Amino acid sequence: MTTSATTEPSGPARKTPGRTGLSPRQRRRISLGVQSTVLAAGLLLVVLLVDWPLVRETFLDFGATREMYPDLFTIALKNTVIYTLSAYAVGFSLGLVVALMRLSSLAVYRWLALVFVEIFRGLPALLTLMIVGYGLPIALGGPVPGGTVGAVAVGLGLVAAAYMAETFRAGIQAVPKGQLEAARSLGMSHTRAMFSIVIPQALRIVIPPLTNELVLLFKDSSLVSALGIAAAGVELTKMGSDFAINTADSTPFVVAGACYLIITVPLGILVRRLEARQAKAR
Amino acid sequence: MTHMVEIRDLHKSFGALEVLRGIDFTVDQGQVICIIGPSGSGKSTLLRCVNLLETPTRGQVFVEGEELTHPDVDIDAARRRVGMVFQQFNLFPHLKVLENVTIAQRRVLKRGKAEAEKVARDNLAKVGLADKAGSYPAQLSGGQQQRVAIARALAMNPDLMLFDEPTSALDPELVGDVLAVMRQLAEEGMTMLVVTHEMGFAREVADRVVFMDGGVIVEEGPPEQVIGDPQEDRTRTFLRRVLDPTSS
Ligand SMILES: Nc1ncnc2c1ncn2[C@@H]1O[C@H](COP(=O)(O)OP(=O)(O)OP(=O)(O)O)[C@@H](O)[C@H]1O
Ligand SMILES: [Mg+2]
Numbered sequence: 001m002t003t004s005a006t007t008e009p010s011g012p013a014r015k016t017p018g019r020t021g022l023s024p025r026q027r028r029r030i031s032l033g034v035q036s037t038v039l040a041a042g043l044l045l046v047v048l049l050v051d052w053p054l055v056r057e058t059f060l061d062f063g064a065t066r067e068m069y070p071d072l073f074t075i076a077l078k079n080t081v082i083y084t085l086s087a088y089a090v091g092f093s094l095g096l097v098v099a100l101m102r103l104s105s106l107a108v109y110r111w112l113a114l115v116f117v118e119i120f121r122g123l124p125a126l127l128t129l130m131i132v133g134y135g136l137p138i139a140l141g142g143p144v145p146g147g148t149v150g151a152v153a154v155g156l157g158l159v160a161a162a163y164m165a166e167t168f169r170a171g172i173q174a175v176p177k178g179q180l181e182a183a184r185s186l187g188m189s190h191t192r193a194m195f196s197i198v199i200p201q202a203l204r205i206v207i208p209p210l211t212n213e214l215v216l217l218f219k220d221s222s223l224v225s226a227l228g229i230a231a232a233g234v235e236l237t238k239m240g241s242d243f244a245i246n247t248a249d250s251t252p253f254v255v256a257g258a259c260y261l262i263i264t265v266p267l268g269i270l271v272r273r274l275e276a277r278q279a280k281a282r
Numbered sequence: 283m284t285h286m287v288e289i290r291d292l293h294k295s296f297g298a299l300e301v302l303r304g305i306d307f308t309v310d311q312g313q314v315i316c317i318i319g320p321s322g323s324g325k326s327t328l329l330r331c332v333n334l335l336e337t338p339t340r341g342q343v344f345v346e347g348e349e350l351t352h353p354d355v356d357i358d359a360a361r362r363r364v365g366m367v368f369q370q371f372n373l374f375p376h377l378k379v380l381e382n383v384t385i386a387q388r389r390v391l392k393r394g395k396a397e398a399e400k401v402a403r404d405n406l407a408k409v410g411l412a413d414k415a416g417s418y419p420a421q422l423s424g425g426q427q428q429r430v431a432i433a434r435a436l437a438m439n440p441d442l443m444l445f446d447e448p449t450s451a452l453d454p455e456l457v458g459d460v461l462a463v464m465r466q467l468a469e470e471g472m473t474m475l476v477v478t479h480e481m482g483f484a485r486e487v488a489d490r491v492v493f494m495d496g497g498v499i500v501e502e503g504p505p506e507q508v509i510g511d512p513q514e515d516r517t518r519t520f521l522r523r524v525l526d527p528t529s530s
Contacts (some may be wrong), residue, residue: 053448181335182431185437186386187362196389201376 057249064249068239075232076239077259083152083221083235088214090157095164100194102169103190113165120162126223129155133227148233152224160217171202208274215267219260236260283302284347286311286442287332289400292341301327303497309442314474316484317507319494320520325361325477328494329444332475333364346441362390365435369447371427373419373434379406379494380415383388383434398437405433425456436467443467445476481525485509492524493517 022030085265097123101113120128132155136144142153175198183193240256245271287309293421294302301324309315317325330336332343334350334357343350350360374382378447383402387393393401406412409429411422419427434435435443445464461483468474468487477483484491484505491508493516495505512518 060447174372176372178368178370178372179374182366182368182374183386184358185333185361185364185366186434187358187390188386192389196385197374201374204376276421 010184018241029139059250059254061249061251062255064247064251065243067247068243068252068255072236072239072255072259076234076236076256080218080221080235080259081263082149083156083224084214086146086149086153087156087160087221090153091160091164091211091213091217094157094161095262096168096199098161098165102165103172117162117165120158121166123159125156125220128159129153129223129227130156140170148224148227148229151227154219156217156223160213163216164210164213167206167213168202170184170262171206172198172206175201176182193265196207205278208271208278211267211271211274215264215271218263218267222260285309285344286313286346286483287475288342288344289328290334290342292328292331292343293339293376294324294331294336295339297529301497302331302338303387304495306459306498307492307502309473309475311384311412312471312473313489314468314476315490315492316317316488317477317492318479318481318484318508318520318524319477319500324497325494326446329366329446329475329477332363332442332444333366335366340427358390362438365438365440365443367428367431367435367443367445370452371419371431373427373431375419377418379411379417379419379422379430382419382430383437386434390433398475401437401476401486402433405436406430406446407433408436408466409433410459424452425459427453428460432460432463432467440474442475444476445478447477449478451479479524481509481521493520 022058098113098116100116101109103108104113129152132144133151136151136154144154146153172194179197179201180190180193183197184190188196221235222237224233225241230236236256236259240252243252244250285308289305289307292302292305293300305328307315317328319325327336327408331338332345332350335342338351339497341351344362345364348360349355350357373379374385375482377385380399380402383405384395384398387398387401388395391398403412403415406415409432411426411429412432414422414426414430419430422430428451432448448464449460452460457480461480464474464476464483465487476484476488486505490502492499493508493512493514496515501508501512501517507513508517509521
């Protein structure tokens with residue numbers, strides 16, 4: 001085939017210049033063919049190589065989980081939800097305060113807030129939780145107020161606050177400057193204008209990332225399983241691993257995992273809906 | 283007699299950029315002053331210095347005899363007496379029209395709900411939007427939004443109104459409604475400081491026109507003089523460009 005750089009490509013036989021000389025449609029067809037072959041080969045390998053009876057016995061032996069009910073829901077899931085929500089409440093309020101400090105005209109506040117964010121975003125959440133769970137009672141010379149829930153709320157809440165502070169800050173900065181100016185021109189103080197005009201609009205902007213933070217916290221509540229906690233305080237991961245050890249079977253992990261997904265998947269769908277709605281409102 | 287507004291030797295710099303380079307002028311009770319001038323000449327900055335949305339670098343601003351540039355002044359209290367209307371309306375998008383007009387009355391003037399709503403409805407009726415109280419700003423046209431913004435400012439019973447190019451963001455067919463409201467306001471005796479490119483409005487309504495260029499007042503006087511028979515070359519050049527945009 002002859003191609004000339006000087007003549008205009010013409011007619012239906014127009015080809016895009018490429019090494020292979022294939023039309024885009026031909027190339028797409030070949031690419032699809034390759035992809036489906038790889039997929040089929042992969043599936044075949046899995047089917048042939050996996051020991052299915054063993055898999056069923058290890059992960060789907062629901063007889064081994066009979067003892068888990070109803071405590072799985074009445075204790076473990078309930079505790080997971082309580083830990084998550086209390087840490088979220090701490091993270092939300094503290095995060096908002098830190099965000100406002102980050103935007104303060106006082107350099108000391110900005111600096112303090114930045115140090116806070118860097119520390120608690122930089123530390124592993126598990127370490128922060130252990131420092132609060134084990135270290136704080138020693139420092140206080142007694143148990144943390146609110147017991148286990150209090151310690152978890154503070155430990156995981158500090159980490160969540162660091163992330164939420166950055167989200168709030170971005171949301172506040174996304175509110176047009178004219179909003180604050182209009183409020184000030186009506187005689188509102190800076191604080192009044194922030195709370196009545198700017199923050200309500202910022203909250204709307206950050207609803208999707210804040211919901212996402214709830215999902216992350218829900219999963220991070222599993223870190224509580226690493227603290228030595230009384231039976232009444234057991235959450236999903238701890239319960240799953242206790243039963244897995246007792247029954248020498250991994251199905252309790254699967255059951256606990258399903259409990260997480262029951263909550264996180266709908267929340268994830270909600271986040272995507274909220275994001276789509278905001279994208280459309282733009 | 284104290285002036286409604288008095289500005290003495292006002293300077294404003296943004297970093298190295300000197301935007302206002304010594305402004306002096308006064309506005310008396312009931313006067314309408316139109317400020318005209320090319321883009322970047324400092325008109326908005328001057329207006330924003332009057333209610334201290336911008337802090338002057340040097341000089342003094344007095345409103346009703348009170349020096350707003352004094353460090354001890356309660357600026358929030360002073361701003362209640364000075365309404366401002368922005369080019370981009372700046373309505374609060376998360377609040378309904380009625381709430382836009384009541385929120386500052388309630389939070390700042392501490393008026394009760396019933397009183398604030400009555401004042402709001404009266405002012406919405408005045409700008410021809412009594413039927414829009416329950417709408418959100420996004421559901422209104424630009425001209426309607428700007429009239430709500432005027433009602434919002436008026437609801438605070440200001441002694442002075444500042445307008446920064448209130449019609450510049452509007453489609454041409456919506457400009458008339460907003461100017462009509464402003465004209466009515468002027469007739470009722472409101473003291474107004476208006477930055478505008480609407481020469482027709484300035485000619486008809488202004489008691490005095492101020493032409494600014496390069497951060498200073500180049501020429502000021504009654505409209506028939508500044509617009510009709512300008513004395514300065516810079517004013518003439520500017521007016522030629524504004525009045526006949528095709529001959530640039
Ligand atoms: N916050 C700011 N920071 C830095 N520069 C600024 C700021 N505000 C205004 N300026 C500059 O000051 C100059 C005057 O601005 P100003 O908005 O007062 O002009 P204007 O006469 O209102 O113009 P226009 O007709 O375009 O609105 C411009 O060069 C502008 O870029
Ligand atoms: Mg301007």
